[in-house]
Amino acid sequence: MLIALAVLIFVLWWFNLWPFVGRIYTMEDLEMKVEQSAVDFNENGVDDYRDFLLGARKDAENFPKYDGSYVQGGYPDENTGVCTDVIWRAFREAGYDLKAMVDADIAARQDEYGIEAPDPNIDFRRVKNLETFFEEYAVKLGNDWQENSEEWQPGDIIIFDDGGHIGVVSDRRTRAGRPYIIHNAGQPMREEDYLKRAKVTGHYRFDASKIDAKILRKWNYS
Numbered sequence: 001m002l003i004a005l006a007v008l009i010f011v012l013w014w015f016n017l018w019p020f021v022g023r024i025y026t027m028e029d030l031e032m033k034v035e036q037s038a039v040d041f042n043e044n045g046v047d048d049y050r051d052f053l054l055g056a057r058k059d060a061e062n063f064p065k066y067d068g069s070y071v072q073g074g075y076p077d078e079n080t081g082v083c084t085d086v087i088w089r090a091f092r093e094a095g096y097d098l099k100a101m102v103d104a105d106i107a108a109r110q111d112e113y114g115i116e117a118p119d120p121n122i123d124f125r126r127v128k129n130l131e132t133f134f135e136e137y138a139v140k141l142g143n144d145w146q147e148n149s150e151e152w153q154p155g156d157i158i159i160f161d162d163g164g165h166i167g168v169v170s171d172r173r174t175r176a177g178r179p180y181i182i183h184n185a186g187q188p189m190r191e192e193d194y195l196k197r198a199k200v201t202g203h204y205r206f207d208a209s210k211i212d213a214k215i216l217r218k219w220n221y222s
Helices: 002-014 048-062 083-093 098-108 127-137
Strands: 138-140 157-160 165-173 179-182 200-206
Touching (some): 048 083, 048 165, 048 179, 048 200, 083 098, 083 127, 098 127, 127 157, 127 165, 127 200
């Protein structure tokens, strides 16, 4: 029974279901500077980085069913999704059409993506393709939060397991300063202390001011 209890406690802790996880901190609580983007792409009075965070959090709070089924037209309905759907929904909040941007980049640099036959219905929902896109068009940052925790800013894009998974940095932290991650792997908590069990292989910050305007695409809200 003691072994079973220990296993249960570990599982609850591992998946952030343990009822005594302790206080959740903000960056302000820990006297960390929160960076603001110089860009407000959709001109809603909220900078891009904050919009990315808010868009990802909306997806987490909506708690879509984990379902990566192929969808004609590309976009799954709001109540289903996978890890990559968190990303385009985060970008939509800031006014970007990430699908259109990835499709355009694949058309321009198909060899870089290693795609024989582009498929706009699914290409933007593959982590490896998003990784190729962000490698080209985002600022690349460090993969170890312990080396510089303040460098991990809300709205940053994180790649895990060599392209196996993707998520967005939250503005929430542990007492030690470890950032929470907003992601969808079908787990019970969609905004959680994921870095304690994850292998980070890419860390990116999308800054539209540093990107050729020809790659940018606006979200059509109509």
